[in-house]
Amino acid sequence: MPYRAPVSEIRFVLDHVVGFDRVAATEAFAEATPETVEAILTEAGRMCEEVLAPINRAGDLHPAHLENGVVRTSPGYAEGFAAIAEGGWIGMSADPEHGGMGLPITLTMAVNEMIGSACLALQLNPLMTQGQIEALEAHASDEMKALYIPKLISGEWxxxxxxxxxxxxxxxxxxxxxxxxxxxxxxxxxxxxxxxxxxxxxxxxxxxxxxxxxxxxxxxxxxxxxxxxxxxxxxxxxxxxxxxxxxxxxxxxxxxxxxxxxxxxxxxxxxxxxxxxxxxRGMAAMFTMMNNARLGVGIQGLGVAEAAMQHAVGYALDRKQGKTPMGEGTILDHADVRRMVLSMKAETFAARAIAMDCAVSIDMAKATGDAGWTARGAFLTPIAKAYGTDIGIKVAGDGIQVHGGMGFVEETGAAQYLRDVRVTAIYEGTNGIQAMDLVGRKLMDGGAAAFALLDEVAALGDAELSAAAGDLRALTEWLLTQDMQDRFAGATSYLAAFARVLGTHAHLKGAAADPARAPLARFAKSQMLPEALAEMAKARAGAEGLYAVATEVIAA
CATH class of the missing domain: 2.40.110.20 (Butyryl-CoA Dehydrogenase, subunit A; domain 2)
Incomplete structure (x- = not known):
């Protein structure tokens, strides 16, 4: 099944879940009108479908290699990069003073998602350049900015x-x-x-x-x-x-x-x-590059989840095997396959909503200078990175399972998604480090950013979701009383619980805007909230049990 850019799905999340209209209403981003957004996503989506997706497999089968000290890239990659550069997609959010478009980071992330879905290995190149542009804009001398940034934006360098x-x-x-x-x-x-x-x-x-x-x-x-x-x-x-x-x-x-x-x-x-x-002061400068790169890597996980899901659904709609409750249908009519596919779809939607919510917060902070938006974006960043990449791995793995034995056979292409996305949970700060950051530095405000998000969740008025949000608030308050080692022991579970509460919230908001989405939202809620409660219980376990098992026993 050829990759289809999810332009309408991205637009729905921007318009009805994360409130992108607030970004477009600011003076800084007034040019990000609905018409502009539609044109950008449509044109970028077309490039991804027609130019980038066809070279994804070539990159896997014909790796980059070193030849006489020069790196030779995979077939089609030079042309693919040229399409990205010529479309202006590298410098979308860069300062217009140096040739950028000055558009919201939210739109850059939306385009990056589609590029990552189409060809993740190549997308990593402009992502690194975008991070470098940000670091130079924030920390370099005027002379260095004038020399380097225009060439980075153009793709020449x-x-x-x-x-x-x-x-x-x-x-x-x-x-x-x-x-x-x-x-x-x-x-x-x-x-x-x-x-x-x-x-x-x-x-x-x-x-x-x-x-x-x-x-x-x-x-x-x-x-x-x-x-x-x-x-x-x-x-x-x-x-x-x-x-x-x-x-x-x-x-x-x-x-x-x-x-x-x-x-x-x-x-x-x-x-x-x-x-x-x-x-x-190098770490401060590098963190300018790394923080948004962390959101960008979460977007990479999301992009692969979307592509792997499409690949699996295409196979499930075509593969016939055995009798189903709906007669002589395809394997999509089998309960367990349908469960996997719905889970893939629900998790991908939730990861997209969390990532775009984070991006909107970053844009609002830049446009308004409001400390509340800054804190919100900072708190959501480790969640967007870890959850997005964890879901990329999970969905890609489930995609192989949907294919059955053919998923383990390389010619179907299902395995490539899992192999490609696996590193995203490791680079730009492992997901464990993201979780430790969440319960460490991101709670140094006494939980204010966390509580503000949970207030938004509770305000939706869903009883079960509000109860889960209340439990998460109580857990946050408890963590604030614990020493750092106990926080770290439960950090990954705390992050997972927060992601599932936020993901359920996003689904219910989407269903309120479009009743046709209500069945998927109910399914997502039935899966995510029980998982959130289980993760909260694990987060309270503390570090004692981890260190009660002797190293000699572990190594035996």
Whole structure:
């Protein structure tokens, strides 16, 4: 079944579930009219269906590879990237001063969902560039902005982020890459970085690496880290990509999935770099890139869920096997297959609603400067990332199950969705780290952001949902009285419970706007609320039980 861009479904969520009209009503985003939104989604959807979806399988079967020090990309990827760049989709939310459209991040995320559905391995490239543009807009000098951002927006140059080192994964503070002043305003950057998505390609004039490194006077931990722009080719006097810098791709990782996306080990040997932002403030600059990238990765999970669901439904509508309660129908008429497909559809809708709600909050914060919107977006970010990617994995797995034995056979393409999406729960901060962030930093306001969301849920007036929201409020209050280790022990369950309460809320709002959606909303409610209650019970268990089991027993 060919991929169909869910334009009408995205529009429904924007118009009737997350209140995108509030964004369009602001002065900052007044150009995001319903007509503009429809035109953007329709045109981007057409590109995804006609240009990107057809190359998705080629990327899986013909991975990016290293040839004489140059990364050779998968067949059709150069043309696919050109379509993305020429359509202006990279710089949708970038500042018009540098060639961007200045549109809401919500619309960028909606387009990114469709691109990720069509070809996730390629979509990772512009996602990295979009994050780099944000970081430069917020922290770079005017000269650096003027040089780099227009070329990143146009797609002439691509961006990456370089954090991880062999000994420094989630513990970024353990990194050893160093940057030494050269006396002319530049720095010599030396070190090795791993897991660099799209560390190189053969269709861009230049690759712009944002690299975390330590200055000679840096202190220990994350407070001693600075951020540097280290391009593959040094810009010449006219701002064009000039001579090669002292860096190289050492190797590409052989991965479970995302074969079309080259994941590089990067070596910097005194490479010339420029400081971005203030010395020793690199993590603050990088988090500008990472926070919205976390929402973007949640959108990636959502995109794969949509594609895997469509793939499975197409197969179920065609496959005939045995007698069903509805006669000689297809396997979609079997109760368990229908249960799986409805669950896939319900979870995908909920993940989309949560992600778009997060994006709307970010846009409203930017447009109004209101601290409440800022807190709301910040609280929803780890939920959108973890839930979106968890659901991407679950739906892709269920998609294989719907296919039966043919799902395990590569030629159907069902397995690729699961292999490709699996990493989304790991990169840009593992889902465990997202949950720890939710019960840690995101509750430092005494639960104010959480309680505000739960007030919205209760205001809908559904008795069972309101009761679940009340239980979640009580759990939040309890967590606030616990030490951090007990919070961390229940963090993943707390996040899962919050996602299911918010997902049920979204379904019921959708059903109120369109009664035809009521049966699916009732199904979603019957599945999500019991799961939320179970997750809340697990969240209260604390850390004692985890550490009561001796390491020797675990290792036995």
């Amino acid at each position: 691509c961006g990456t982020m370089n954090l991880t080192e062999p000994q420094a994964g989630s513990d970024v503070g353990a990194l050893r890459t160093k940057a030494e002043p050269k006396g002319d305003g530049t720095y010599a950057v030396t070190g090795q970085k791993i897991y660099i998505s799209w560390g190189d390609n053969d269709f861009s004039e230049n690759i712009c690496h944002l690299v975390l490194a330590r200055l000679p006077d840096a202190g220990p931990g994350t407070k001693g880290i600075s951020l540097f722009m280290v391009p593959k080719r040094l810009p010449d006097a006219e701002g064009n990509a000039g001579v090669a810098n002292s860096l190289k791709v050492v190797s590409l990782e052989h991965k479970l999935g995302l074969h079309g996306s080259p994941t590089a080990v990067m070596q910097y040997d005194g490479a010339t770099g420029w400081l971005v932002g203030e010395p020793h």
